[in-house]
Amino acid sequence: MLRFIVRRMVQLIGVVLVLSLLLFFWLRSLPGGPINALLGDRATPEQQEQLEQLLGLDQPLYVQYLRYMGRALQGEFGSSSSVIPGTDAFDVFLSRFPATIELAFFSVTLAIITAIPLGYFAARRRGRAVDNISIVASLVGIAVPVFFLAFLLKYYFSVKLGWLPVSGRQANLGCTRVTNFFILDGLLTREFDCSVSAVKHLILPSIALASIPFAVVFRITRASVLDVLHEDYVRTAEAKGLTARVIRGRHVLRNAMLPVLTIVGLQVGALLAGAVLTETVFSFPGIGEALALSFSARDYAVLQILILMSAVVFVVVNLVVDILYAVVDPRVRTS
Amino acid sequence: MTESPKNTESPKNTESPKNTETPKSTGPLARYRDSRKERIDALAQLSARDRSAEPVQVTTGAGGTGPATPDHLTVTESGAIQEAPGVSLWASAWRRLRRNPVFIVGAVITAVFVVVAVFAPWLAPKDPTIGYLIDEVRPQTNPVPGPQPGFPLGADDRGRDLLSRLIVGSRQTLIVGVLATLGGFVGGLILGTLAGAFGGWVDSFVMRLVDVMLSIPSLILALSISALASEPSQWTLIIAIGVVQIPIFARLLRGSLLAQRSSDHVLAARALGIRRGPIIFRHMLPNALAPVIVQATLMLAVAIIDAAALSFLGLGNPDQRIPEWGQMLGQSRQFFYSHPQLAIYPAICIIIVALGFTLMGESTREALDPRSRR
Numbered sequence: 001m002l003r004f005i006v007r008r009m010v011q012l013i014g015v016v017l018v019l020s021l022l023l024f025f026w027l028r029s030l031p032g033g034p035i036n037a038l039l040g041d042r043a044t045p046e047q048q049e050q051l052e053q054l055l056g057l058d059q060p061l062y063v064q065y066l067r068y069m070g071r072a073l074q075g076e077f078g079s080s081s082s083v084i085p086g087t088d089a090f091d092v093f094l095s096r097f098p099a100t101i102e103l104a105f106f107s108v109t110l111a112i113i114t115a116i117p118l119g120y121f122a123a124r125r126r127g128r129a130v131d132n133i134s135i136v137a138s139l140v141g142i143a144v145p146v147f148f149l150a151f152l153l154k155y156y157f158s159v160k161l162g163w164l165p166v167s168g169r170q171a172n173l174g175c176t177r178v179t180n181f182f183i184l185d186g187l188l189t190r191e192f193d194c195s196v197s198a199v200k201h202l203i204l205p206s207i208a209l210a211s212i213p214f215a216v217v218f219r220i221t222r223a224s225v226l227d228v229l230h231e232d233y234v235r236t237a238e239a240k241g242l243t244a245r246v247i248r249g250r251h252v253l254r255n256a257m258l259p260v261l262t263i264v265g266l267q268v269g270a271l272l273a274g275a276v277l278t279e280t281v282f283s284f285p286g287i288g289e290a291l292a293l294s295f296s297a298r299d300y301a302v303l304q305i306l307i308l309m310s311a312v313v314f315v316v317v318n319l320v321v322d323i324l325y326a327v328v329d330p331r332v333r334t335s
Numbered sequence: 336m337t338e339s340p341k342n343t344e345s346p347k348n349t350e351s352p353k354n355t356e357t358p359k360s361t362g363p364l365a366r367y368r369d370s371r372k373e374r375i376d377a378l379a380q381l382s383a384r385d386r387s388a389e390p391v392q393v394t395t396g397a398g399g400t401g402p403a404t405p406d407h408l409t410v411t412e413s414g415a416i417q418e419a420p421g422v423s424l425w426a427s428a429w430r431r432l433r434r435n436p437v438f439i440v441g442a443v444i445t446a447v448f449v450v451v452a453v454f455a456p457w458l459a460p461k462d463p464t465i466g467y468l469i470d471e472v473r474p475q476t477n478p479v480p481g482p483q484p485g486f487p488l489g490a491d492d493r494g495r496d497l498l499s500r501l502i503v504g505s506r507q508t509l510i511v512g513v514l515a516t517l518g519g520f521v522g523g524l525i526l527g528t529l530a531g532a533f534g535g536w537v538d539s540f541v542m543r544l545v546d547v548m549l550s551i552p553s554l555i556l557a558l559s560i561s562a563l564a565s566e567p568s569q570w571t572l573i574i575a576i577g578v579v580q581i582p583i584f585a586r587l588l589r590g591s592l593l594a595q596r597s598s599d600h601v602l603a604a605r606a607l608g609i610r611r612g613p614i615i616f617r618h619m620l621p622n623a624l625a626p627v628i629v630q631a632t633l634m635l636a637v638a639i640i641d642a643a644a645l646s647f648l649g650l651g652n653p654d655q656r657i658p659e660w661g662q663m664l665g666q667s668r669q670f671f672y673s674h675p676q677l678a679i680y681p682a683i684c685i686i687i688v689a690l691g692f693t694l695m696g697e698s699t700r701e702a703l704d705p706r707s708r709r
Contacts, residue, residue: 011546018547029563139697143636143689145643148664148682151671159672273554277644292648295558307559311550 004326008319015315023308024068030300072308080294080302089301092290093309098180099169100286102198103279104271106206108264111213116260119221120253126226134218141215146274150208150281157204164204167283171197201284209278213267220263224256231255258329265321272310425625428702438698444691451502452509459499460485464656466494478670491663491677492670493655500658501680507652507659508639508688511573515638518577520631523584530585531592531623532615541585548582554644561650569652576641580634587630591623625703632696636689643685660685 080087084095122131158166165171170182175194178185183202186195228234229252237251275288283289287306294302432438451458468490471480482489488497530541548556557575564571595601596619604614639661645651646665655662660681667677 143686147647269552273552315550
């Protein structure tokens with residue numbers, strides 16, 4: 001088990017190294033070069049020269065890369081030029097990250113609690129109306145552009161009906177900040193209206209964002225339950241005379257959940273991508289919106305750290321999922 | 336020489352359908368069905384399937400590609416080996432597909448889309464680039480002229496006929512989707528073949544690269560690629576979407592090449608002294624392509640949706656003389672609450688076409704997958 005984790009950690013380090021190399025060259029090949037990219041167009045020649053010395057752009061490439069890595073390890077990625085002007089790029093990431101975690105957590109939860117029961121139900125009634133309708137629904141979920149769904153939801157429920165807030169993360173209630181997770185903060189400080197407001201702001205973005213993981217988790221659950229239903233051990237369980245309830249819960253569902261677990265981990269990538277669109281539509285101040293902002297403002301210092309960190313988050317989540325997987329299913333460890 | 340390994344393999348192939356068919360009708364799994372009537376229905380379905388069922392095929396892929404694939408040799412579900420006219424994987428899939436309503440709906444949507452795209456300039460009632468109703472556009476009071484005689488869907492914010500733009504836009508949408516997917520396909524083909532055929536350090540190197548590309552969320556990767564261009568254009572859009580698809584194709588292809596490396600037909604070809612190149616290109620690749628082509632159908636839908644997303648973020652083709660659905664949807668952003676039709680029409684077109692490709696791809700994948708015959 002320990003060897004498995006260590007092996008995966010080594011892989012993770014490899015991925016981050018290659019990624020940093022790619023980002024290094026990416027930053028160098030941006031239009032205008034890294035100096036312009038980091039300082040923006042309005043920088044004075046003195047500033048440019050200073051940064052050129054600081055970055056050591058007169059040094060050979062490998063020295064430049066090593067220095068870049070050295071600074072990256074110390075969390076220095078330059079300061080933001082537009083998203084939160086003057087702030088360190090890494091701080092921009094830190095200040096935005098809790099919002100996206102809240103959003104992603106809500107949508108994954110939403111997707112899971114709807115998709116898994118529905119997928120199980122559809123598999124049990126394969127070929128019937130329930131099955132076909134939910135399959136078509138999941139395919140439509142894939143075919144609808146996320147930002148369009150977000151716009152539609154916002155249009156009907158916020159603009160037309162006025163049930164839910166139009167944008168942002170929380171109403172201006174003068175809430176105390178503890179962890180920057182607004183729901184948690186409200187509970188910790190007993191300002192419950194703050195938590196309620198934060199939840200209200202999360203509902204529509206989470207639904208829009210959940211559309212893709214919902215479709216994927218639904219289809220994997222259905223396929224996986226179909227597979228497991230035909231396994232020998234399910235037949236054995238039936239032959240032993242176990243009740244249908246025990247068979248469904250312990251033998252079918254538990255084994256069918258293994259591929260679903262993997263897929264949920266992989267969906268984190270799709271969530272981060274979807275968050276760029278959803279957060280932009282709802283002006284939700286998470287890393288997705290920061291990405292879109294820093295992109296249109298060409299705030300490369302922020303863009304760089306956001307790309308790097310979203311990849312790291314994705315890889316780490318999948319590492320955790322793999323470890324969980326090995327805990328749940330002993331067969332994985334040996335392979 | 337080539338037949339004996341096939342023979343020993345055949346019981347393995349027939350085993351899974353046998354195991355699953357029996358409990359379905361009489362076995363304990365029948366308890367899952369709620370009533371007797373349903374059980375009878377299931378039985379009827381089963382026997383109907385039996386009558387039409389084609390013999391289970393032993394060949395591993397598209398038949399007749401190499402000397403080592405005896406596609407005249409087939410095995411019935413009972414395990415008896417019999418000579419039968421050769422049925423390739425695609426032909427047997429087609430048999431099931433042509434009766435599958437899901438596939439037919441998908442294929443019809445796709446066909447209509449392609450026909451409209453090809454004949455778009457002749458089908459469109461008006462020129463999509465001329466602002467016929469520009470005189471009616473009032474930026475303050477009425478920025479988007481509504482439907483009127485000659486303009487069934489109204490015009491856009493520059494007085495151009497919306498219907499004509501939608502019809503002509505289908506062509507550019509198809510071009511962006513096809514070119515991007517083709518780019519991803521070719522890139523994935525090269526990387527996947529390198530990794531799957533050579534193995535060793537080439538494999539490790541390529542796969543680490545693929546892992547890194549996969550670890551960046553697709554849209555963010557597309558964003559970073561388009562950031563490299565100083566000005567967004569049609570080509571940055573296509574390249575950005577295409578590159579994102581490369582790792583997906585590469586992984587898929589590598590997987591199916593690896594699975595074949597130790598398979599009998601490759602071993603046989605190697606035993607006959609065929610060199611590595613021909614084995615890869617004539618024996619392994621043709622057999623590995625089926626799932627990749629199906630994936631390409633699905634990726635086309637994704638490409639069209641991604642193009643819309645990039646346009647929404649301001650990275651689409653800024654040249655409005657060539658309308659494209661994603662571009663139309665992305666640029667309708669500022670009018671969404673006042674004139675939602677500008678967004679809804681292109682969005683519906685995108686949803687229907689993406690659904691068409693997805694339905695077609697998914698049903699083909701299911702038909703090609705031997706496990707789905709259960």
